[in-house]
Amino acid sequence: MANTTVDPLLEDITGPTPGQMLRRRVFGHQGLIIGAVVVAVLLVIALLAPVLAPHDPYVQNLAMRMKPPVFLGGTWEHPLGTDHLGRDYLSRLIYGARVSLLIGVVAATISGAIGTAMGVAAGYFGGRVDAVVTFLVNVRLAMPVVLVALAVVAILGGSLTVVIVVLGLLLWDRFAVVMRASTRQVRRREYVAAAQAIGASTPRILLTEIMPNVLNNLIVVVTLEMAHAILLEATLSFLGLGVQPPTPSWGLMVSEGKNMMLFEPWLVLIPGAVLFVLVLAINLMGDGLRDVTAPENRS
Amino acid sequence: MTLISMKSTIAAAALIASVGTTWADKANDTLSVAFTKELENVDSYFNSSREGVVMQRAVWDGLIYRDPVTNEYKGNLATSWEWIDDTTLELKLREGVKFHNGEDFNADDVVFTVNFVAKEENGVKTQRNVNWMKSAEKVDDYTVRILLKDKFPAAIEFLSGPVSMYPNEYYAEVGPSGMGLKPVGTGPYKVTEVVPGQHFVLEKYENYHDSPKGQPSIGKIDIRTVPDVNTQLAELFSGTLDLIWQVPADQAEKMAAMDGFTVANESTMRVGYLSMDAAGRSSMEPNPFKDAKVRQAVNHAIDRKALVDNLLKGKSVVVNTPCFPSQFGCVTDAAVAYEYDPEKAKALLAEAGYADGFTTEFYAYRDREYAEAIASYLNAVGIRTDFKMLQYSALRDLNMKGEVPLAFLTWGSYSINDASAMVSQFFKHGSLDDARDDQAKADLDIADSSTDPAIRKEHYAKAIARITGEAFWAPMFSYNTNYVFKTDVDYTPTADEVLRFTNMAWK
Numbered sequence: 177m178a179n180t181t182v183d184p185l186l187e188d189i190t191g192p193t194p195g196q197m198l199r200r201r202v203f204g205h206q207g208l209i210i211g212a213v214v215v216a217v218l219l220v221i222a223l224l225a226p227v228l229a230p231h232d233p234y235v236q237n238l239a240m241r242m243k244p245p246v247f248l249g250g251t252w253e254h255p256l257g258t259d260h261l262g263r264d265y266l267s268r269l270i271y272g273a274r275v276s277l278l279i280g281v282v283a284a285t286i287s288g289a290i291g292t293a294m295g296v297a298a299g300y301f302g303g304r305v306d307a308v309v310t311f312l313v314n315v316r317l318a319m320p321v322v323l324v325a326l327a328v329v330a331i332l333g334g335s336l337t338v339v340i341v342v343l344g345l346l347l348w349d350r351f352a353v354v355m356r357a358s359t360r361q362v363r364r365r366e367y368v369a370a371a372q373a374i375g376a377s378t379p380r381i382l383l384t385e386i387m388p389n390v391l392n393n394l395i396v397v398v399t400l401e402m403a404h405a406i407l408l409e410a411t412l413s414f415l416g417l418g419v420q421p422p423t424p425s426w427g428l429m430v431s432e433g434k435n436m437m438l439f440e441p442w443l444v445l446i447p448g449a450v451l452f453v454l455v456l457a458i459n460l461m462g463d464g465l466r467d468v469t470a471p472e473n474r475s
Numbered sequence: 476m477t478l479i480s481m482k483s484t485i486a487a488a489a490l491i492a493s494v495g496t497t498w499a500d501k502a503n504d505t506l507s508v509a510f511t512k513e514l515e516n517v518d519s520y521f522n523s524s525r526e527g528v529v530m531q532r533a534v535w536d537g538l539i540y541r542d543p544v545t546n547e548y549k550g551n552l553a554t555s556w557e558w559i560d561d562t563t564l565e566l567k568l569r570e571g572v573k574f575h576n577g578e579d580f581n582a583d584d585v586v587f588t589v590n591f592v593a594k595e596e597n598g599v600k601t602q603r604n605v606n607w608m609k610s611a612e613k614v615d616d617y618t619v620r621i622l623l624k625d626k627f628p629a630a631i632e633f634l635s636g637p638v639s640m641y642p643n644e645y646y647a648e649v650g651p652s653g654m655g656l657k658p659v660g661t662g663p664y665k666v667t668e669v670v671p672g673q674h675f676v677l678e679k680y681e682n683y684h685d686s687p688k689g690q691p692s693i694g695k696i697d698i699r700t701v702p703d704v705n706t707q708l709a710e711l712f713s714g715t716l717d718l719i720w721q722v723p724a725d726q727a728e729k730m731a732a733m734d735g736f737t738v739a740n741e742s743t744m745r746v747g748y749l750s751m752d753a754a755g756r757s758s759m760e761p762n763p764f765k766d767a768k769v770r771q772a773v774n775h776a777i778d779r780k781a782l783v784d785n786l787l788k789g790k791s792v793v794v795n796t797p798c799f800p801s802q803f804g805c806v807t808d809a810a811v812a813y814e815y816d817p818e819k820a821k822a823l824l825a826e827a828g829y830a831d832g833f834t835t836e837f838y839a840y841r842d843r844e845y846a847e848a849i850a851s852y853l854n855a856v857g858i859r860t861d862f863k864m865l866q867y868s869a870l871r872d873l874n875m876k877g878e879v880p881l882a883f884l885t886w887g888s889y890s891i892n893d894a895s896a897m898v899s900q901f902f903k904h905g906s907l908d909d910a911r912d913d914q915a916k917a918d919l920d921i922a923d924s925s926t927d928p929a930i931r932k933e934h935y936a937k938a939i940a941r942i943t944g945e946a947f948w949a950p951m952f953s954y955n956t957n958y959v960f961k962t963d964v965d966y967t968p969t970a971d972e973v974l975r976f977t978n979m980a981w982k
Contacts, residue, residue: 234851234854236848236851238778238781238782238784238785238786238848239781239784239785241785241786242725260725260844261844261847261848261851262785333863334863335861416843416864420861420862420863420864421843421847421850421862422847422850422851422854422862432844434705435704435705435723435725435726436725436726437705438705438708438709438726438729439725439726439729
């Protein structure tokens with residue numbers, strides 16, 4: 177107890193460390209926490225699908241068709257009821273999470289890689305590179321995504337792989353636009369000039385000086401495009417051109433329930449609600465990550 | 476997703492609002508009916524859809540009429556007929572009949588119509604309906620002779636079905652496209668308005684002759700194209716539609732439990748079946764379907780009774796024959812029936828060298844739900860399916876090229892009550908024949924051209940035994956149609972999937 181006197185001046189200077197500040201910002205951001213928790217829970221559910229699903233999502237029982245969920249008078253045998261072929265709805269939802277998340281993550285990764293490479297190159301080098309990239313982005317923006325996806329899938333046939341690749345190759349435009357703009361801002365900064373002055377190579381500058389400072393924008397676009405890809409998959413599957421039955425997909429479930437929408441609306445509402453929650457959670461998480469990592473919030 | 480369903484809801488609401496003003500009901504003597512599909516051409520020789528058959532029966536008449544209940548042939552535009560020889564049919568025509576435009580009906584109309592449709596280059600959509608006729612000649616004003624290319628025992632059946640009589644002067648002037656926009660016939664209803672893609676208005680023909688079809692009772696029929704079943708149901712609730720048909724079993728069941736609507740179910744001649752590439756035309760390599768054991772395994776793998784009881788419901792039945800059981804020559808006893816036995820299916824696959832099963836493309840063009848359920852049964856015995864849903868025309872083209880290893884298909888036989896309309900369509904080495912079996916073709920050739928019913932029956936039986944024994948197809952079930960209408964409409968549907976407006980009345 178003797179040496180507890182602290183210099184009041186010193187206390188002023190030390191304050192919380194940057195790590196503590198980051199943690200404070202993360203945990204103080206409600207949207208980020210809610211979004212991250214929901215996405216994490218869905219991710220765990222998707223990964224543990226075989227353990228969690230009460231039934232095999234592919235086994236049909238025609239005598240047990242369209243049994244209502246438990247909150248509409250059904251039984252706990254099928255907590256969310258059964259679909260038009262008597263398959264357990266909860267199990268199909270759980271397996272459907274795998275399809276949705278897989279498509280979201282892989283499609284966003286493919287398009288992110290393409291778009292970031294193009295955007296950073298255009299923003300950093302400018303000139304002809306910029307002109308070419310801008311032209312490509314314009315060409316891409318002139319094509320309606322859903323229409324092109326529909327056409328390609330109609331020609332190649334719908335399957336999980338085709339849908340992922342098509343979406344991955346189509347959704348890079350926003351990455352390119354955002355990365356180009358952020359890179360242009362950053363490349364005139366003093367630290368980039370400093371790195372150039374000490375003779376750092378271009379790849380080194382791009383990786384260690386540019387990338388870390390545009391990463392926060394990248395994260396937002398990744399989440400946006402993930403949500404976009406998930407919705408597009410649902411749209412394609414709804415139109416019968418996405419994931420093919422019997423693979424469980426939320427869009428396909430909405431499409432299959434559509435015919436009975438007037439009489440058994442839960443067939444559409446349940447997968448629709450889950451899709452809504454996932455897309456909302458991803459967007460909340462993206463917004464939160466941007467707020468937390470944005471340079472202006474660091475000081 | 477949510478956006479799309481929201482859009483369709485808004486569209487449905489807008490549609491209901493927009494038609495709400497055209498009041499249609501008993502008070503106005505106007506019956507509103509919905510068609511799911513659009514007609515490519517109202518001219519009945521230039522479309523091949525069920526809706527076209529409905530229009531044809533209302534607007535035009537045939538020479539002969541088959542009573543849909545008793546199956547008895549009665550004279551319509553002809554009063555009597557007799558075979559002069561095996562290929563010449565002489566008919567006496569009804570006198571005093573006038574077309575909707577005032578033109579008199581006589582032998583010239585019959586001669587013109589037959590000579591026009593029988594000519595292949597005039598491009599009648601379903602050639603089988605007309606290509607058995609060579610030509611027609613006038614004997615006198617009310618007597619004609621129809622000359623056949625060859626012996627054709629089903630001639631009377633075809634004359635009472637798809638072959639209807641057109642006015643010669645008008646048709647020569649306007650042709651099929653003009654006829655499609657402003658149809659003129661002798662039928663119980665005349666067409667007063669055709670707006671392609673939107674609606675057709677039919678009005679009672681006051682001078683309709685004394686026809687076995689009966690006299691029309693309801694004054695006006697307004698037929699609108701409403702593609703979505705849910706929209707149709709919503710319009711039925713709101714009162715802007717009076718009658719809908721081809722309603723799926725699940726929805727019909729719910730409607731039956733509600734007040735204010737009559738739900739009637741009737742069987743149809745449509746048969747669903749799996750077609751397999753037995754002749755090995757597709758590029759699948761190796762092609763398991765060349766092996767009869769694999770095809771038999773497919774037959775054993777599917778619980779058709781469960782499909783009928785839970786999905787199709789109504790008056791559907793399990794079918795074992797490559798034809799509809801009521802058709803002449805469709806000898807059900809001759810068919811080999813395959814009971815549901817997944818273990819036996821697995822054993823047969825193992826015997827054929829596919830103990831671990833195999834993967835195949837699986838095509839369908841309608842009833843996705845049934846196709847999915849069938850795929851699920853196949854998956855359960857180890858036949859993994861790569862499911863592909865196509866438009867009918869696209870699948871038909873692919874099938875004609877022989878590129879389809881396995882498909883769920885259906886055939887409605889144009890409501891012709893003769894086995895030749897189905898089994899001979901598919902097993903006589905035509906472009907849609909997946910089996911290409913000489914033995915089946917030989918028997919069908921005899922059965923199709925003989926005029927002796929006993930001989931026909933015997934050879935159809937032989938062909939059916941051969942086809943089912945070799946399991947070229949897996950016949951599945953017959954279809955049924957649900958008709959849902961307001962309780963103030965009096966109507967008893969017939970078993971041939973044809974809406975007959977003359978049989979409808981207000982209660």
